[in-house]
Amino acid sequence: EAGVAQSPRYKIIEKRQSVAFWCNPISGHATLYWYQQILGQGPKLLIQFQNNGVVDDSQLPKDRFSAERLKGVDSTLKIQPAKLEDSAVYLCASSLDMGHGYTFGSGTRLTVV
Amino acid sequence: DAKTTQPTSMDCAEGRAANLPCNHSTISGNEYVYWYRQIHSQGPQYIIHGLKNNETNEMASLIITEDRKSSTLILPHATLRDTAVYYCIVRGGGSNYKLTFGKGTLLTVNP
Numbered sequence: 001e002a003g004v005a006q007s008p009r010y011k012i013i014e015k016r017q018s019v020a021f022w023c024n025p026i027s028g029h030a031t032l033y034w035y036q037q038i039l040g041q042g043p044k045l046l047i048q049f050q051n052n053g054v055v056d057d058s059q060l061p062k063d064r065f066s067a068e069r070l071k072g073v074d075s076t077l078k079i080q081p082a083k084l085e086d087s088a089v090y091l092c093a094s095s096l097d098m099g100h101g102y103t104f105g106s107g108t109r110l111t112v113v
Numbered sequence: 114d115a116k117t118t119q120p121t122s123m124d125c126a127e128g129r130a131a132n133l134p135c136n137h138s139t140i141s142g143n144e145y146v147y148w149y150r151q152i153h154s155q156g157p158q159y160i161i162h163g164l165k166n167n168e169t170n171e172m173a174s175l176i177i178t179e180d181r182k183s184s185t186l187i188l189p190h191a192t193l194r195d196t197a198v199y200y201c202i203v204r205g206g207g208s209n210y211k212l213t214f215g216k217g218t219l220l221t222v223n224p
Contacts, residue, residue: 004156035214042200042214043157056211091156098210104156 002026004105006092012111018080021108025073025094031055033102034067034077035091043091049075050098082112117201122219125195131188133218135201138182145204146177147212148186150197157200157214160186191222 005024013019025032030051035043046065048056051072060067064083069075079086089109093102118136125131137146147162161168161175163184168175174187188195200217204210 031210040216042198042216045211045213048211093156101159101162102157102212104158106154106156 004092004094004103006090006105006108008108009106010109010111012113013082015084015112016081018078019082019110020076020078021090021092021110023075023077023092023105025075025092026103028096029094029103030072030097031095031100032069032075033093033095034075035093037089037091037107039088046077055098079110082110084112086110087112117203117215119199119201119215119218121216122221125188125191125220125222127193127222127224128190131191131195131220131222133186133188133199133201133220134183135186136183137201137203140181140203141205143205146175146181146184147202147204148173148175149200149202149212149214150195151200151217152194152197160199162204191220193222193224196220196222 007022032049034046036046037043046060047067049069052069065079067077089107091104091107093104095102145162145164148160149157151157161170161173163175163177177184198217198219200214202212
């Protein structure tokens with residue numbers, strides 16, 4: 001089975017610019033997660049979708065971050081405007097349903113300069 | 114979710130068993146213990162999970178103490194490719210399905 005696809009693999013932007021990341025989960029997986037992983041730390045959950053609805057976005061900085069999962073398949077995560085502290089790897093994961101194991105993508109490494 | 118405590122780093126010789134400990138003294142009765150690992154520049158990878166009984170799969174074994182306050186992940190014959198950060202996670206049951214990651218243990222397998 002194909003894994004979780006993410007693009008781009010790397011992105012460098014200047015502070016105050018905007019950026020978007022794309023995730024294509026495993027086919028048939030209802031639950032999709034976006035995590036942020038700052039260097040030296042474990043991944044931190046930003047937002048969880050069940051189909052196209054948001055289950056948990058309590059740790060998403062909503063003043064600058066937004067995410068959507070139209071049609072309950074692909075998802076995009078956007079940052080506008082970016083700050084230096086947003087430099088991190090952004091990981092997407094999907095699972096068959098809530099309570100099942102996660103499969104992670106390889107992530108997008110964002111550098112804000 | 115219950116908090117877990119893991120050593121920051123460990124070393125292991127290639128071909129030997131790697132035993133990674135995890136303390137989760139506040140675990141609740143319906144919470145599972147999950148282990149993931151993250152090899153450099155990749156996303157986390159599922160290894161194994163358990164509730165009460167010991168579990169084994171093709172990658173590893175999970176030993177959970179009888180009081181469930183601690184567990185050990187065992188890689189029976191570590192290879193250089195097992196060098197990674199290993200995360201022990203307690204995952205809630207019911208409506209709380211999230212995986213909350215700590216800092217994990219950096220396991221370095223030496224030739």
